Amino acid sequence: MTRASSQELVGRIYEAAADPGRWPSVLHDLGQSVGAVAGAILVTRADRWTGWRCSPGTPAGIDDYLRSSTVTRSEITTRLLGANRAGFVADHELMSDEAWLADPAMAEYATRVGLHHAAATAINLPTGDLVVVHLHREKRLPKFSSSDLARLDAYRPHLARAALLAVRWRLARLRAAAEALGLVGLPALVVDLRGRVLAANDLIQSASAWVTWQPNDRVALVEPSANVLLQSALTELREPTASCVRSIPIKGTACSDAAVVHVIPTLGQARDVFLGAFGIVVITPVCASSCPGAFILQALFDLTPAEARVAHGIVKGVTLDQIAASHSVTTNTVRAQTKAVFAKTGAHSQAQLASLLSGLARMPGDDP
Numbered sequence: 001m002t003r004a005s006s007q008e009l010v011g012r013i014y015e016a017a018a019d020p021g022r023w024p025s026v027l028h029d030l031g032q033s034v035g036a037v038a039g040a041i042l043v044t045r046a047d048r049w050t051g052w053r054c055s056p057g058t059p060a061g062i063d064d065y066l067r068s069s070t071v072t073r074s075e076i077t078t079r080l081l082g083a084n085r086a087g088f089v090a091d092h093e094l095m096s097d098e099a100w101l102a103d104p105a106m107a108e109y110a111t112r113v114g115l116h117h118a119a120a121t122a123i124n125l126p127t128g129d130l131v132v133v134h135l136h137r138e139k140r141l142p143k144f145s146s147s148d149l150a151r152l153d154a155y156r157p158h159l160a161r162a163a164l165l166a167v168r169w170r171l172a173r174l175r176a177a178a179e180a181l182g183l184v185g186l187p188a189l190v191v192d193l194r195g196r197v198l199a200a201n202d203l204i205q206s207a208s209a210w211v212t213w214q215p216n217d218r219v220a221l222v223e224p225s226a227n228v229l230l231q232s233a234l235t236e237l238r239e240p241t242a243s244c245v246r247s248i249p250i251k252g253t254a255c256s257d258a259a260v261v262h263v264i265p266t267l268g269q270a271r272d273v274f275l276g277a278f279g280i281v282v283i284t285p286v287c288a289s290s291c292p293g294a295f296i297l298q299a300l301f302d303l304t305p306a307e308a309r310v311a312h313g314i315v316k317g318v319t320l321d322q323i324a325a326s327h328s329v330t331t332n333t334v335r336a337q338t339k340a341v342f343a344k345t346g347a348h349s350q351a352q353l354a355s356l357l358s359g360l361a362r363m364p365g366d367d368p
Helices: 003-018 020-032 062-066 076-083 097-102 104-113 146-153 156-183 202-206 224-235 294-301 305-315 320-326 331-345 350-357
Strands: 038-044 049-054 115-124 130-138 188-192 197-200 211-214 218-221 247-250 258-265 278-286
Touching: 003 020, 003 156, 020 038, 020 049, 020 130, 038 156, 049 062, 062 104, 076 115, 076 130, 097 104, 104 115, 115 146, 115 156, 130 156, 156 188, 156 197, 156 278, 188 202, 218 224, 224 247, 224 258, 247 331, 294 305, 294 331, 305 320, 305 331, 305 350, 320 331, 331 350
Parallel strands: none
Antiparallel strands: 038 049, 038 130, 115 130, 188 197, 188 278, 211 218, 247 258, 258 278
16 A cells, blocks of 8 residues: 555544444455455444444455354453554464364354454543454465554554544534433433443433432432332343333422433444444423323323323223223223233332322323
8 A cells, every 4th residue: 555545544544433434445445455355343332342334345244243142252352452452463363273263253253254364453442432443354365464463553543543533422422412302301311331321411410309320420210119120221221122111100209290211222233333332311300290191101101092091091090891991992902901001111010000100290182
């Protein structure tokens, strides 16, 4: 690669920090400079790859591999971190060729698609993110030489600065999202996969009736039973399809209104690179009322219209048989809808559901 093309690549590395869509071509050219056919930039937080981009030459199946359990069994990243080098490291410096080929990442993906020798660098950022740039050669090619690694090391400081810029821009966007929710009157905070608060709007400071701050930038709910559900939801943020409750009711008291806490997972996909691995916690305060309407129940807990009618009836003290008769459905249908309501609200009985929801407000347009 000529000096001019090298300088151009450096410029495009910084452009990719702002535009993730540029990473594939950057990785392609970086790999081509040392004879690598496949390249990837990956971001991990809390022991999980949360976003990545790959060069056009990367064989199919990389996305499935990075989302699989194989990732947790591979020792490659652990060995890379253990090398503690501010530069690129070749596979033969991390482990023997036999151990390399036996590693799950090689045995269950790379070797099967014709890849063998690799060079990679790990970049630890002050935000807690780990960025890895990984390059692979085809099986027929030799291992990376010291001159290959030196060529890659010339780009490493630029890759590290670009990664830091990208993460800082991500945090700025998260703060903007929290502030935007504050503009419509909703206390909100952004957390990472460890439950650590990354950003919060000013309204959170006035939510002390519901929220309490914990050591290490974490939060908890004042009401113990609601806090159990919150901590479970935070633990399962990394699993968007998990069955944990993410809409958590907080009962009103003589000193505070009722509220509903929503935990919204926003786990990154491959295209996101630096944008994933966090969740948004939003508190919806609701004024006290004797009985919530179906409209607010549906909106706050993501209930279907039928489930909302069932929840509304239960809070009003109507029996399941009466609910079934009033809507011309069977009692078994209403029982199934009741189970769905329990799952979405975290309640375990009709009495508990009525107790939890009886403090919610009536909104314009609610059913009487």
